[in-house]
Amino acid sequence: MDKNQFLGRGWQFPPAFSAGNHQVMMNESEANINQSINLVLQTYRGERSLLPDFGSDLHHFLFRNRDATLKDEIALSVRQTLLHDEPRIHVDQVEVLYLAESDELVVIQVDYTIRQTNTRHNHVFPFSLLEGTNLTVGPNGAEPR
Template sequence: MSIFGKSMAFPPRVGSDGRFVWSFGETNIRESIAVILRTEPGERVGVPEFGAGLARFLFEPNNAATHARVQDAVGRALARWEPRLAVEALEMAADPADAETALLTITYRLVATATRERITLNIPLASA
């Protein structure tokens, strides 16, 4: 058993053996981050406050003020819903190749091993 636990893989899928695919270790944590950031509050019946609520920023301008609000929402959501990691840095900037996208880089430390990880996500926004 992994020190990070396991859960159904995200997105859910069936393996070649006809069973659901499970996710373990660091992959499970990256998938958990994706679930938290892609979920809107109110989507989960049993936990209506779950999620980061990033869809509310979809038509906001791609500028420093919006970036700060997105970073705050992501930081709060990950701190609340993913105890296996500690966010060390959130950096966000407009994507130079696409005026309607910002790049969010999350640097985090795995609590159980102190391993540092980094992921970069595309966040859709309106052009500034």
């Protein structure tokens, strides 16, 4: 089996078209896996009617206080989600980082090994704890008035 067949080839997301020949832009191999990781983590579990178990539960962590427990829960959730929905990789480590300059932004770094080629890669996924709002968090995590 060709390496690229196993690693996958698919439409670039969001869909884009080349100007010259009006073909759908494609990605393959490691780029396809990174795109797949993004799609899995951005999709809410239950959002796809034909694949109700596909996706992550990251939306459950919105508006939570930033602490060590939250880091552990996010890391465990990401690890389980990728184990279930991305069979081409083995997740080596998930690290959740709080950015000092931002109260709402969390960076999730996934270190993984591609099973077929045994090559190591990492993927950084930005996650906002205040997603979909223009709110800022006041002192002690209180909402502004």
